[in-house]
Amino acid sequence: MSFEKAKTFLDKYRKEHPFVFYFLLTYLGGITLYLIIFFIWFADYNSPMALNEVGDFLAGAFSPIAFLFLYLGYRQNSEALRIQAEELRQSTEALQLQVAEMKESVEQQKLMGKIQETELEERHNAAMPFISSQGNIDVSSDLYGPSGQQFKFKIRFDNRSDNEAKNVFFYLGDDNNLPLSILSKNSNRNLSSPLTGEEITKYKSQQPFNREIYVDFENIYGRRFKSVFKLQCTFLNGSPQVFTEDLGMTKYTQPH
Template identity: 25%
Template structure:
């Protein structure tokens, strides 16, 4: 119980007993002419409200204490989360895609097609472990055990007919790919990328430059 509540409780208790004393004095109340039953009822009537008051005061104080403890735990949890986020931020891989090259392959007379994408992937941040590139069906199409800090990897992926969307009118190809990896603290990170490719669809084995950019 804090000091303020204790002082308030003591003052109210003193006022209560002073009021009882004045009441007894004014009404010339005497304990000597009372039988034990009457005396017991009188004393119970005096002390029961005081006991009940202190019980309520303790209950209210306990509730405040629990609320303070809950807020302290929430603050501690937020602090720990910020510290954990800062730790993850400090070791977060920063992936840069450069020197993108694409080859669009089309077999005449067949419905299937294939895109080969080649690019350099440089990690300017913390280490990336268990690095996967996945297609829009969440199938792994490339895997590296690790991309270390300031390391550059030459990547080559293949996208099939179910992995891309072709716009014949605009002669564009669009695909979604996913970079899926873990940071130094084994926190799982998923990055979504869009592959945008514009080409002459009827050309065979024509190499084109395209764009790969973060979508979210």
């Protein structure tokens, strides 16, 4: 190490640790002064000190410095640990803030999702057709039938809304599969379905019976719904009366 570098190091150490610097300077200066006085006035050059005595002297002289540096090392390690603990605390607080921000962001995303879901539901509800049904039983002559009569449910479906129903499927409780169609806004469609043998028997014996029918459809956004109705035939003073009960509308989750 050059003299300039040593001088720079000592100046820096003196500024950063003035107490240690001046203590060492005073202590080493005191030892040096003691040695000068000893060698000038008290040393006996005819009988020099034994090596073990010189070692004891050096150990006693420099042991305070060793303890000083031990203490300084302890202080330095303690300070480093304190700084690390402070950095860890700050890092933990920063992580906690990040976690809180992430939670807030997730909550906001959930809220936005709920808002979007609500808006979507409102849009679907606003575009949802309202379909109703009513029916009666028609008895007509059938020259070619086994009983000479033909019994049919006459069913009318009404779209009582300003929204169009697309890909409409009508199920009338028989095996006749009608093609998909459109039920325009504020329009209706009349369909018929023959009575089953059991229904004809009950009709002739004036026993009440019922049949469940449904219609499933899509709104203009492609969401599918299903409206279910129950046709109930009763007899009043021998006269057939057909009532239609609306069993409600649900989202159609299963493909037809």
